[in-house]
Amino acid sequence: MSRPSVTGSGPWPGSDALEAQSVVVGDLLDTPSEVLGIPFAVSLAARGPWSDLVGRASALLADLPTELGPHGWKLADRPGRDLARAQAFGREDLDALAVAAHGYAGPLVVPVLGPLTLAASLYLSRGDRVLSDSGAVRELAASLSDGIGAHLASLARAVPGAVPTVLLHEPLLAQVMAGVLPSFSGYSALRSVPGPVAAGHLSAVATGLRASGAESVIVHGGSAWSSLGAIRAAGADGFALAVTALDERSWERVAEVVEGGLAFWPELPPQASSQCAGPDVAGQADLLLRPWRSVGLPSSRLRDVVLLAGDATGVGSPDDARAVLAGLVRAARLVAERAES
Numbered sequence: 001m002s003r004p005s006v007t008g009s010g011p012w013p014g015s016d017a018l019e020a021q022s023v024v025v026g027d028l029l030d031t032p033s034e035v036l037g038i039p040f041a042v043s044l045a046a047r048g049p050w051s052d053l054v055g056r057a058s059a060l061l062a063d064l065p066t067e068l069g070p071h072g073w074k075l076a077d078r079p080g081r082d083l084a085r086a087q088a089f090g091r092e093d094l095d096a097l098a099v100a101a102h103g104y105a106g107p108l109v110v111p112v113l114g115p116l117t118l119a120a121s122l123y124l125s126r127g128d129r130v131l132s133d134s135g136a137v138r139e140l141a142a143s144l145s146d147g148i149g150a151h152l153a154s155l156a157r158a159v160p161g162a163v164p165t166v167l168l169h170e171p172l173l174a175q176v177m178a179g180v181l182p183s184f185s186g187y188s189a190l191r192s193v194p195g196p197v198a199a200g201h202l203s204a205v206a207t208g209l210r211a212s213g214a215e216s217v218i219v220h221g222g223s224a225w226s227s228l229g230a231i232r233a234a235g236a237d238g239f240a241l242a243v244t245a246l247d248e249r250s251w252e253r254v255a256e257v258v259e260g261g262l263a264f265w266p267e268l269p270p271q272a273s274s275q276c277a278g279p280d281v282a283g284q285a286d287l288l289l290r291p292w293r294s295v296g297l298p299s300s301r302l303r304d305v306v307l308l309a310g311d312a313t314g315v316g317s318p319d320d321a322r323a324v325l326a327g328l329v330r331a332a333r334l335v336a337e338r339a340e341s
Contacts, residue, residue: 004339005306006031006325006331007038008110009167009220012312013321015047017089017096020318025100027322031329034336038306040109040167041097042338045314049073050086053169054121057113059086060147064140066122069186074123075130088150105161107215112148114168115141115201115217115258116176116193128184129174131193141201148205149212156213160269163176167240173198173231174224180286195230202234218265220308228257235268238263238307243287248294255295265310271327279327285334294324302339307332 006028012020020042045052049068058066058073066083067076076083101108113121118139119130130136152164175181179192206217216237221227225247231239239257239328243266246254249320258264266288271279292302305326313321 002303003034003036003305004335005038006309006328007109007265007306008040008042008111008309008313008325009169009311010040010043010053012042013046013314013316013318015044016097017042017044017093020044020106021093021096021100021289023027023318023322024325025104026136027096027325029104032186032333035112035329035332036107037329038107039101039104040111043111043314044089044093046072050082052087054118055113056090056146057085057118058122059083059090059142060112060151061143062146062150064143069123069213071123072121075125075136077125078193085163094151094154094158095316096251097155101162103161106163108155108159108162108164109167110148110152110155110214111167111169112144112151114170114173115144116198117146117170117172120172120176120181120190125192129190131181132183133192133273134197137201141205145205145208149208152209152213163215165218165219166209166211167216167236168202168219168236169229170202170219170227171198171221171222173219173221177226177230196233199230199233202230202236205248206234207234207322216263218263218306220265225253228253230256230330232253232260232262236262238265238306240265240267242267242269242310243291244269245337246291246312248291251291255297258297258301263304263306265306265308267310268328268331269310270312270324271331279330281327282334284327285331285338288335288340299341302335305335309336 025039031037064078168312218238222238223242271284
């Protein structure tokens with residue numbers, strides 16, 4: 001029988017990859033029997049732009065070199081020191097995961113920036129964002145698919161028992177489709193990418209990743225429910241959204257997608273806490289449970305949700321990050337109880 005799961009979206013404090021990965025694997029494999037903890041590959045943004053989500057994705061691109069410019073990462077004519085440094089951090093992270101997860105067999109979440117948000121974050125070698133050039137977006141999506149595929153092959157050698165799920169971060173997907181992202185000059189907005197085109201890019205990447213060994217592909221649409229149409233059309237196996245941004249109308253759309261067969265990975269904020277009452281476990285769980293009931297979703301489907309810790313695990317100290325995961329596990333126990341009622 002399935003049970004509610006808990007995992008993270010990648011961010012973690014500090015700069016020691018082995019320490020961070022060991023803590024994440026250890027804590028998420030030590031959960032109560034009614035909750036499944038799923039280890040995830042960490043990203044350590046404290047090491048600089050070579051290790052944030054854009055830098056990590058840039059380092060994975062196949063045959064598409066990048067470099068750091070005045071405004072961030074951009075496409076380059078040839079590989080340079082910035083790319084080499086980002087790739088070196090990537091190898092360090094993989095080695096750390098191999099040690100921390102030695103002998104592990106089971107699901108593993110691999111967070112990576114998705115093709116549309118990456119295209120909105122990277123710049124052309126001489127010009128605007130990659131998103132401004134439809135041909136460049138197609139090339140970038142294909143390169144990202146191949147690059148993540150190669151990364152999954154390396155992961156299979158490092159942790160042979162791992163069953164990877166790729167979590168594609170697409171926080172800018174809704175803005176990309178709405179055409180509200182500013183151009184390089186800031187005086188205009190980039191042309192919108194139609195939903196079917198965006199879905200096509202996501203679908204191509206997801207298909208490539210499954211062929212490369214990913215058991216499933218989950219697309220995190222950030223905080224905008226309007227991304228759900230493209231995610232569903234892309235044939236993703238599931239979707240993630242930050243629940244604090246969802247109103248009644250949004251939850252009705254979520255219910256449609258869940259009933260359509262997609263897995264739901266709700267991102268919950270950290271638990272509120274007070275000196276008198278302590279952590280508000282019930283309040284955190286109710287951010288999912290109350291709207292779930294109100295839109296008429298069956299309690300039994302709560303067994304299939306994966307509670308996701310978002311950027312909160314990358315803020316503060318490692319102890320703070322561990323507390324976020326531990327709190328989410330406690331909330332998941334309440335979700336498990338509701339699933340049985």
